[in-house]
Amino acid sequence: MTSKPPPLFPRLARDALSQRIAQALTEAIVSGRLKPGDRVSESAIAREMGTSRAPVREAGRLLESAGLLVSKANRGFFVRTITADDLDSIYELRLCIEREAAARLVRVGGVAGVVPDLHLQLDEMTGRSADGQVIHQIAADLQFHRLIVKNSGNSRFLAVFDTLASEIQASTALIDRVFDDPHKIARNHLLIIDALETGDEGEARAAMDYHIGVAREAVVNHFRVLEAGHPAPPPRKVP
Template identity: 45%
Template structure:
């Protein structure tokens, strides 16, 4: 049985730049768990809830498809992308390689200015823990890791990190479900920052591995715990003839 299409708690929006606004709201709904992996993003339902036509909703869907957040099935519409355990393993294996090297380079390039920027971003993570805004906390978590890649000074490494952005936001959103206290997400970043400030490559590598491996285990467990029919229904939709 497929997931029912129903309102997901989206607010009314202004008429300007509808596609970008709708894309952002759908992203927030996915991150916050109001649109779960495998769920259909029904254009008519979303358009009615937002008070807009279906055209900008469809364009927002195409934009999020290009970013890897949604998948489009001919004749069926858009669905929230699902992740198999193997996908999570591949993503985190790559993240550890990228971010370990980025953190070591960032330590070498650390200045009073970018040290302050990292500390400020960690403070923002703590601040957003008090806002009851999971989507923003995901974004600030992502920005902390991206800032490390920026400070590394390796532009190709930063581009590779950005190419993983959409998948990483979904995964970071799942991390939020691992902790009863949202402050724990901020706390897990503290030792990584300390290691970068200390500048010891071995300590940095161990901190990155610990930080990401802990999240890897938790997220992989969540993915394995998703209802089996979610992935099964999506795969069935991919193989059925178009209506």
């Protein structure tokens, strides 16, 4: 007899099921266990998690609103396929939010309070860059940026950022490596901290413009090459 494969999703208690199922699905998508175009089977997930199909369906609707799933009539939910144009739009919106979040952080006097946490996150990023797992590096990188957005004090900025972060993780989990030196990427975040510590809103905006702009160009162009059916380009040198 062959043994059954381990379930993809854990069984859950019945409190806040839809939100917890949505989180489990998000983690499966951003880690690459659920791929773009994969069907999200309500019955299979409900069976593995030990629940009914209703909260799974509600979780699907939540992730459809977040841009991670799409629904098809009479067929259910599928993991959204993100195009290069989609990703470019995501980065454009991210840039608008993070530029102003950095400036607002300076304006409200929150820099000194968050800088120690930013340095701790840089240490995490540097450590993650050695494990060779792109998804871990992306998560650590996004957490650095989330600290800035969160401490800016604008809750709407944070809500949008969290949605964008899930989409960025889901899409970039599909590619091997864009830049040639993950350690240098981590160190380049020091330029953002330096700009914040000047106390100049313009410097903070400019640093974020440059940092996200470089990532936007590299990641979007990488996707365009793959969409055209060409082999993945070699990793870029970190500027």
